[in-house]
Amino acid sequence: MRREESISKIIDWPLFIVFILFLLMGIANVYSAAFDPDHPNIFDFSQKYGKQILWVAFSCFLGFLVMLIDASIYRKFAIPIYIFCLILLVVVLFMPAVNGAHAWLGFGSMGIQPAEFAKIGTSIALGSYLSRLNLNQQNVSTVLVANLLIVVPMALILLQPDAGTFVVFTSFLFVMYREGVTYDPLILKLVNVIPGVKFKSTWVGSHFIPILFVVIFLSLVTLLMSNNVITFSWFPGIVIPGFFGVILSLFLLAVVSYFILRWMSSRRDKNRVTLIVLIGFLLCAGISSTVNFGFQGLAKHQKDRIELFLGLREDPDGEDYNRNRAMAAVGSGGLKGKGYKNASVASVESNHVPESETDFIFCPFAEEWGFIGSFTLIAMFMFMLVRIITIAERQKSRFNRIYAYCCAMILFYHFAINIGMDIGFAPVIGIPLPFFSYGGSSMMSFSIMMFILLRLDSQRNQMLM
Amino acid sequence: MNFDSRKFVVLTLFVLVGVIYSVRLFYMQIIDESWTLRAQEIAEKRKFITPPRGIVYDRFGQKIVTNKTYYNLMMVEDNIKNLDTNALAKLLGWTPQQVKDRFREIKEGEGSYFNKSTGKRTSNYQSIRPYAFVKELTIDEMTTIAPHLENFPGFYEEITSMRSYPYATAANILGYVTEVNQEEVDADAFYRSGDNIGRTGIERFYEKDLRGRKGVHYIVTSALNNAIEPYANGKYDTIARQGPALKLGVDIELQAYGEKLMQNKRGCIVAIEPKTGEILTMVSAPTFDPNLFVGKRNISINYPKLYKDSSLPLFPRPLQAEYPPGSVFKLLQSLIALQEGAITEETGFPCTKSIIGCHNHPMATDLRKAVQYSCNPYFYYTTRKIIQKGRKKGIYADAEAGLNVWAKYMESFGLGKKFETDITGLRGGLIPNSKYYDKWYGNHRWAFSTIYSISIGQGEVKVTPLHMANIAATIANKGWYITPHFVKSIGGKGPYPEYQKVHKTMVDRAHFIPIIEGMRRVVNEAGGTGSRARMKDIIVCGKTGTVQNPQGEDHSVFIAFAPMDNPKIAIAVYVENAGWGGSWAAPIARLMIEKYLKRKVTDPVKEKTIMDANLMNVKKKADKYTTRGR
Structure with missing residues (x-):
C-alpha cells in the first residue's frame, strides 16, 4: 500500500486531470454524436455510447494495471514488445478485409486494430535503441537502424492499407530530431563526395524534419486556400484571394512571434531572433508562393489529380462531399454553438456528416459548442502537449524522455490531421481524434500510452538512464 | 552535442498549429457566414408553399385574370428503375434524344446554383431530390400521361397554378408572368429559382400585391432528404396567403x-x-x-x-x-x-x-x-x-x-x-x-x-x-x-x-x-x-x-x-x-x-x-x- 500512496503523490496531476477531462468529454460527445432516441440511456451497452463507456472503463482498468507494474519492464522488454507488435501487424494482413482494409484482428464479435498498438511498441523500441549509452548520433548506422525501426511497421501498415496511421508514424522523425538523430550523416556522405567539400554538419540536414513538416503543412494550406476567397460579412466589399490571405496571415504571425520571441529571449539573442523570424517569414512566403504559382502552372490533368487528392473539387455533393459537410457543420457552430445534442448537420439522424462519431467527431462537437467549445478543446490539447514536453524535459532517463516525446508527437499528429480536415487545412485522412473518437482500439491504445507515460514519470527519480 | 534547444522547435510547432487552428476556427465560425448558410442549405429545408396569384377583375366585376391548374411531371433519379427511354419519349411525344437531353439539362440547370464565393455555377444536383422533368402540363396532357406513369417508377405528378385569361384580350394592359431570372432572385429574398414574377403591365406593377405571401414550412432534413421533423415543432411555419384581388377601371x-x-x-x-x-x-x-x-x-x-x-x-x-x-x-x-x-x-x-x-x-x-x-x-x-x-x-x-x-x-x-x-x-x-x-x-x-x-x-x-x-x-x-x-x-x-x-x-x-x-x-x-x-x-x-x-x-x-x-x-x-x-x-x-x-x-x-x-x-x-x- 505504501507504493500506491507514493504514486498518488508523485503522479503528474495537471496531465492526469486533462486526460480524465478528455475521457469524460469524449463520452459525452459520443453520446450526442451517436444518440438514438429509442435507447436514451447512456449506459445502454447495445449503443455506441454504452460501448464507449465500456471501452473507457476497460482502458482505465488496464491503466490501473500499468500503474501497478514497475516502469522498468518496458525498457527491458522493448524488443519482445516491438516484435510482438510486428507479428500482430503481419497476422492482421491475413484477416478478412473490413471496409477494404485488413486492419482488424477479430476476437469473436470484438476486434482490435494492431496498428494502434504498434505506435506504443515502436515508441518503446525507439526509446530503447536511442537511449543506449554508446549511441553516436552522427553515425550512419544509427540513422539507418532508427529509421528501420519505424519503416518496418509503416510498411506493414501500408499493406493493410491504412494511410492515416502510416502518416502518423512519420511523427517519430521529430523524436529522432529532438535526440539529434537526423539525416545529416547521410547528406554529409553525399555532399562530401564532392572534391574540396568537407562539411562537419549541414543546417538543412540537421533540421530536415521540421523544415519538411513546415513545407508540407504550408503547401497544403496554400493549395487548400488558393481556390477560396476570404470575405467579411461585417465589412462587405473587401475580398481577399485565398493565396494573399495565406501570405497576410504569415506576415501577421511573423510580427506577433517576433515580439513574443524578443520578449522571451535574452538580450544577447535579440538580434538573432530578428534574423530568424525574418528569414523564417521570407522562406515560408517563398514556399507558399512557389506552391501557389507552381500549382497554377501545372497542366490541367495534373491539377485535377492534386485537387482530387486534396478534396478541392468544386463538387460539394460529390468528391468533396465529406469535407463540405464537415466544414458546414463546424462553420455553422457560431460563437456559442447550437447547444448540446442540437447539431443539425452533424447529428446522427440527419447523417449529413458521415462517420460523425469516429473520424469526424470534431464536427458535432464544434457545431454544438461553437467557437467557445472548439477553442477550449484546442487550448486543452495545447496544454496537454506542452505539459508532456515539460514532463519529457524533466526526465533523467533518456528512454523516458524519448517515450514522452513519442506520445506528444503522436497526439499532435492525430490532433492536427483530424481537426485540420474538418477546417479545410488537411486532406481527408481517416484517423481518430484521441479520447474523442468512438472505437475501442484507439481508446485503449491512447489510454495505455498515457498511463505508461504517467507511470514512467512517477518513477523518474528511480531510473537514471 | 546538446540538442536540448530543439525542444523549442517542437513547442513552437505545437503552439503555431494551435494558434493557426484557433484563428481559422474563429474565422469559420464567427466571421464567415457562408458556412452557416451552407449548413442551412444542407440541413434546414424550407418548404415554400406558393399561393396562386391574386385575381384581377374589370370595373364591372368580370374576372379577367384567373388561375388555372397545371401539372408538373416530377422525377427523383434514385427512384427511377429500368427506365425505357423510348417509351417515355413516346408518352411525352418527344424523341428519345430529347429525353436524354432533358436529364442533362436538369443537372446543369436546376441542379446547380450560383456560388457567390467562387463566382461559378456549382452543381448541387442530388439524385434523391425531386426535379420537374416536364413543367406546365395542361390537364388534358396530364390525363393522357397519368395512367401510364405507373410504368415509370420515379416519375410522379405535382399540381401547380398558372395564369389564365378568359377574355383573351387586353394583353398590353395585363402583361404576363414568367420565371424569375438570377438577378431578381439575388435582389429579392422572396424569389427562389423557378418562381414566377410579373414581367410587364399590371402583373409587373402590382407584383408585390398579386404574388401574395408564401407559406413556409421549416423542416430538418437528413442526408437522404427525408424530412426528420418540423423545425421547432412548426413554431415558425407560416400559411400561404393569396394576393388581394385587383379591380381595374377597365371595361x-x-x-x-x-x-x-x-x-x-x-x-x-x-x-x-x-x-x-x-x-x-x-x-x-x-x-x-x-x-x-x-x-x-x-x-x-x-x-x-x-x-x-x-x-x-x-x-x-x-x-x-x-x-x-x-x-x-x-x-x-x-x-x-x-x-x-x-x-x-x-x-x-x-x-x-x-x-x-x-x-x-x-x-x-x-x-x-x-x-x-x-x-x-x-x-x-x-x-x-x-x-x-x-x-x-x-x-x-x-x-x-x-x-x-x-x-x-x-x-x-x-x-x-x-x-x-x-x-x-x-x-x-x-x-x-x-x-x-x-x-x-x-x-x-x-x-x-x-x-x-x-x-x-x-x-x-x-x-x-x-x-x-x-x-x-x-x-x-x-x-x-x-x-x-x-x-x-x-x-x-x-x-x-x-x-x-x-x-x-x-x-x-x-x-x-x-x-x-x-x-x-x-x-x-x-x-x-x-x-x-x-x-x-x-x-x-x-x-x-x-x-x-x-x-x-x-x-x-x-x-x-x-x-x-x-x-x-x-x-x-x-x-x-x-x-x-x-x-x-x-x-x-x-x-x-x-x-x-x-x-x-x-x-x-x-x-x-x-x-x-x-x-x-x-x-x-x-x-x-x-x-x-x-
Whole structure:
C-alpha cells in the first residue's frame, strides 16, 4: 500500500486531470454524436455510447494495471514488445478485409486494430535503441537502424492499407530530431563526395524534419486556400484571394512571434531572433508562393489529380462531399454553438456528416459548442502537449524522455490531421481524434500510452538512464 | 552535442498549429457566414408553399385574370428503375434524344446554383431530390400521361397554378408572368429559382400585391432528404396567403370591342373616365392573345414569333408611340392664348395659306369656328401671339421667355413628362422649351418664325396616345385631370392615394366653354372635320388630327368626349397610315363611345365597314398634302 500512496503523490496531476477531462468529454460527445432516441440511456451497452463507456472503463482498468507494474519492464522488454507488435501487424494482413482494409484482428464479435498498438511498441523500441549509452548520433548506422525501426511497421501498415496511421508514424522523425538523430550523416556522405567539400554538419540536414513538416503543412494550406476567397460579412466589399490571405496571415504571425520571441529571449539573442523570424517569414512566403504559382502552372490533368487528392473539387455533393459537410457543420457552430445534442448537420439522424462519431467527431462537437467549445478543446490539447514536453524535459532517463516525446508527437499528429480536415487545412485522412473518437482500439491504445507515460514519470527519480 | 534547444522547435510547432487552428476556427465560425448558410442549405429545408396569384377583375366585376391548374411531371433519379427511354419519349411525344437531353439539362440547370464565393455555377444536383422533368402540363396532357406513369417508377405528378385569361384580350394592359431570372432572385429574398414574377403591365406593377405571401414550412432534413421533423415543432411555419384581388377601371367588353374594331389595323385607342382618371380601354393594335404567354413553353415558342413580327404586336403603342399631336394641339393653343389674353373668343384671323398650308373652308371669324374648321393659319397667328407677346425686349429674348411660359402651360396638361402611375413602360413625349432650341440653334438664335410648326402640333412636339386621351379628359373636366391609372381598388381598399389627386391646369374653367363649343361643332355641324363621329342622341365633342409621318401615309387621329354636358368617357383614337383624322379615327371613336354609354351599337353598317377594313398594308407615301392638320 505504501507504493500506491507514493504514486498518488508523485503522479503528474495537471496531465492526469486533462486526460480524465478528455475521457469524460469524449463520452459525452459520443453520446450526442451517436444518440438514438429509442435507447436514451447512456449506459445502454447495445449503443455506441454504452460501448464507449465500456471501452473507457476497460482502458482505465488496464491503466490501473500499468500503474501497478514497475516502469522498468518496458525498457527491458522493448524488443519482445516491438516484435510482438510486428507479428500482430503481419497476422492482421491475413484477416478478412473490413471496409477494404485488413486492419482488424477479430476476437469473436470484438476486434482490435494492431496498428494502434504498434505506435506504443515502436515508441518503446525507439526509446530503447536511442537511449543506449554508446549511441553516436552522427553515425550512419544509427540513422539507418532508427529509421528501420519505424519503416518496418509503416510498411506493414501500408499493406493493410491504412494511410492515416502510416502518416502518423512519420511523427517519430521529430523524436529522432529532438535526440539529434537526423539525416545529416547521410547528406554529409553525399555532399562530401564532392572534391574540396568537407562539411562537419549541414543546417538543412540537421533540421530536415521540421523544415519538411513546415513545407508540407504550408503547401497544403496554400493549395487548400488558393481556390477560396476570404470575405467579411461585417465589412462587405473587401475580398481577399485565398493565396494573399495565406501570405497576410504569415506576415501577421511573423510580427506577433517576433515580439513574443524578443520578449522571451535574452538580450544577447535579440538580434538573432530578428534574423530568424525574418528569414523564417521570407522562406515560408517563398514556399507558399512557389506552391501557389507552381500549382497554377501545372497542366490541367495534373491539377485535377492534386485537387482530387486534396478534396478541392468544386463538387460539394460529390468528391468533396465529406469535407463540405464537415466544414458546414463546424462553420455553422457560431460563437456559442447550437447547444448540446442540437447539431443539425452533424447529428446522427440527419447523417449529413458521415462517420460523425469516429473520424469526424470534431464536427458535432464544434457545431454544438461553437467557437467557445472548439477553442477550449484546442487550448486543452495545447496544454496537454506542452505539459508532456515539460514532463519529457524533466526526465533523467533518456528512454523516458524519448517515450514522452513519442506520445506528444503522436497526439499532435492525430490532433492536427483530424481537426485540420474538418477546417479545410488537411486532406481527408481517416484517423481518430484521441479520447474523442468512438472505437475501442484507439481508446485503449491512447489510454495505455498515457498511463505508461504517467507511470514512467512517477518513477523518474528511480531510473537514471 | 546538446540538442536540448530543439525542444523549442517542437513547442513552437505545437503552439503555431494551435494558434493557426484557433484563428481559422474563429474565422469559420464567427466571421464567415457562408458556412452557416451552407449548413442551412444542407440541413434546414424550407418548404415554400406558393399561393396562386391574386385575381384581377374589370370595373364591372368580370374576372379577367384567373388561375388555372397545371401539372408538373416530377422525377427523383434514385427512384427511377429500368427506365425505357423510348417509351417515355413516346408518352411525352418527344424523341428519345430529347429525353436524354432533358436529364442533362436538369443537372446543369436546376441542379446547380450560383456560388457567390467562387463566382461559378456549382452543381448541387442530388439524385434523391425531386426535379420537374416536364413543367406546365395542361390537364388534358396530364390525363393522357397519368395512367401510364405507373410504368415509370420515379416519375410522379405535382399540381401547380398558372395564369389564365378568359377574355383573351387586353394583353398590353395585363402583361404576363414568367420565371424569375438570377438577378431578381439575388435582389429579392422572396424569389427562389423557378418562381414566377410579373414581367410587364399590371402583373409587373402590382407584383408585390398579386404574388401574395408564401407559406413556409421549416423542416430538418437528413442526408437522404427525408424530412426528420418540423423545425421547432412548426413554431415558425407560416400559411400561404393569396394576393388581394385587383379591380381595374377597365371595361373588358369595351376593350374587346375596341380590339375587334382595330383588327387588321395599326394604331391604338385610349379611353378614360374623366371624373376618376380610370382608364376604360387601352387598345394597342395589332395585339395578341395573352394566353399565348402562359407558361415557359408557350412563351419560348410565341415570344420570338411576336417579337419578329413586322407589325410589332409587342410594341405598346398607347404608352410608347410618341407621335406629333397634330391638329388636336390647336385646342391647347386656344386655351393658353385665352388664358394669356393673347386672343379673345371673338378674335378672327385670315386664312393666309402663304404662311402655312390649309384646306378650303369658310373664314374663321372667331375661335369656335377656327376650331371647327381647324384652320392652320389661325393657330399660327394665335401661337405667335402667345410666344411673341413682347414680354422682353428683342425678338429672340421675347421668343425665349414666351416659349417657356407656353411650355409651363403644356406641362400643366401633363404633357412632356411621364405620368407617375401604375403603368409600366411609359414614355414622356416632348414639349420643347428654350433650352431645347438653344441646343439646336444656339442661344438667341431662334424666334417663333423658326419654330412655328409647333403651333399646329407638328415639328418637335411629341405626345403619346395616353397623353392625348388625357387632353380629352382634361377638356371634358374643364381644366383638371386625375392621372390616368388602371386600378380601381386593391383587395377592397381604394387605389393608391396618388391616383386620386386632382391636377389643375393653368387655364381657367371659363376659357374651356368656347373650346368645347368648337369641339361640338367639329362633330355636329356642317363643315366640321369630325362629322363621322356624330350620333343622333348623344352630343359628342371631338377634334380631328392628321399626323404627318415621314414613313408613309398620315396617321388618322381623333380625340373626343361625350356626352357634352356630363362627360362619362374621353377617348383618343389613332389609326396609323389611315389618312386624315375624320376618315377612320372619328367613326371608331363614335362606335366606342356608343358601346360604352349604351352597351350596344346602333350603326351596324359602320361597325362592319370598320371591322372589315384592312389598313395593314397602306404604307405607300401619298402625294404630298398641300393641306395640313384637318
